Amino acid sequence: MGEEKGYSTAKEQETAVLVAVTTQKQNAEQTAEYLAELAFLASTSGVLTLHSFTQNLPKPDNRTYVGKGKLEDVIRYVIDKDVDMIIFDDDLTPSQVRNIEYEIQLCGKEMKVLDRSLLILNIFAQRAKTVQAKTQVELAQYQYMLPRLTRMWSHLSKQRGGVGMRGPGEKELETDRRIANDRIAFLKEKLEAIDRQTFTQRKHRDRLVRVSLVGYTNVGKSTLMQKLAKADVFAENKLFATVDSTVRKVSWEGIPFLLTDTVGFIRKLPTLLIESFKSTLDEVREADILLHVVDISHPNFEEQIEVVQGILNEMGAGDKPTILVFNKIDLFPVEDVFFEGSALNEDGEFELSKMERVTQFLKQTHWQTNQPKTVFISAAQKSNLNELRDTVMQLIKEKHYQIFPNWMNDNHLLGHSDEYVPE
Incomplete structure (x- = not known):
């Protein structure tokens, strides 16, 4: 079982096949989604995916992750296509890797055997x-x-x-x-030593409200950071385009605050990375307000929300004041049938633009009714950013008043006048 990918015969980059197991805890649809994400991870690291293999098992095989027959299928394919590596969607134990490599060597070939964590570590090293x-x-x-x-x-x-x-x-x-x-x-x-230095830096800015962008990887956090901070922040359509935290001082309505873009989260994020990136993730732990950015055009955005929330809970940041920011509404897959109740002009055309109709529709969903702090935007198209700004400012003012009860009389605060006009 697998899906063939198109590729050129001229070998210009490293190639890989992907292997995953569908278990009692992970259905076939989830496996397909995870493999698509794994292929995106491989592409981000510069590796071309040629083929994917899956197998239904109660749980991964203790010896070789997949069964002996399936592993033989994989090995035959990689030898025939001269593939450079095999990437497994779950973490492999040292003994599993050793056994898999042994089976490959019996066929007279050597190649790299990677698991999801090792691939992610490699991407972080590149980024x-x-x-x-x-x-x-x-x-x-x-x-x-x-x-x-x-x-x-x-x-x-x-x-x-x-x-x-x-x-x-x-x-x-x-x-x-x-x-x-x-x-x-x-x-x-x-x-x-770096932690001590960054702690001192954070301590010096403790009197400013801190807002952190969090979310699944590749949901548009860095693009939103560009728009909100009016700053040059690297953004790219790749997983983990941002590994280093970016902090910008922003001022709205005369109130300065710190806006931070952090590394994106992902399902099965290696525990070692969470531990090693403790000081970077402190920007999230010590934030006063979180902007949880979601790619609403992604077919499994609800699962991504759960993944991010789970990691935030692990970090002890799950109960912070949070605004759920649904991004990429311009890519939301809806048809005009959803807008049958929308007003038409005399020419029989919708009075509202498509973006306005999408926003109107989304505000009627349970995400809006169950989440008091929810905003639907398109950072790329600068849509509804004023609404997001107003929602963020409500929370910033509440926190700012706690820190500076007489802030209107603080001349040093009023010295910042870079007003924000996104649209």
Whole structure:
């Protein structure tokens, strides 16, 4: 069972096949969605997906993740197509990887065997720009690789886009473990020093209200950050385009506050990354207000909301004042049948624009009625940003009044006059 992907015969980039298991806890529709996301992750790291394999099992096979027959199908395909790597949608144990590699070697071939966590770690390594982010990623990589040194080694100091190279001999194994442990200790000390510095920086801005953008990866947080902060923030249609946190000082109605764009979340986010990115995620933990951005055009946006909320709860930030920001309403897949009650002009055309009709329709859904702080926008099209601004300002003012009861008399506050006019 699988889906063939189009590809050129000229091998210009690394190629992969994807493997997933449909279990009692994960139905076929979810498996297809997860594989599509895994293919997007692979593409983000520069890898071309050629084919995907799935198998129905009560749970993943303890020895080789999929059954022996299915693994043989996968190996035959990768040998026939000269594929560079196999990527599994779940985390593999060291013994599973060892057994899978052994089966591949029996067929006279060697290749990289990656799981979802290793692929995500590789993307973070490619995307990290600041010293802090690079240190966090390297720490997570070493912690991931340490228990797997019996079968693989990665030259972490010189990432080349590929992970999972064959390792040293057994005589060098103990030396490698010691080097890895020493490096982990060094990176932890380095992060602690960075944490102390960033804590001091955050402490100096403690008197300003802090607003953090959170959400699933690739939902448009960075684009929204650009519009709200009127700042140049990197945005791209790729997963984890933002790894480093971006903080901007913004002033609306004479009230300055801090707006932060943070790393996007994803299902099955490696625990090692959450732990390593503690200081980066502190921007979320210490925020006064969260803007939970959702891609409402995504077919499984409700599950993405649950994933983000689950991670926020894990971080201890799940009960913060939150505005649910449904983005990309311009891409929301609705037909005119939903607008039968909308007013028509004398020419038989809708009086409201499509964007206005979509907004009108969405405001009648349970997301609006059950969530008092919900806004429907298109950051790319600058639609309904004034409504979002007003909603955010209500919460900012409430918090600001707590910090500065006499803020109208504070001349240093009124010195900021960059008023926000998004539309």
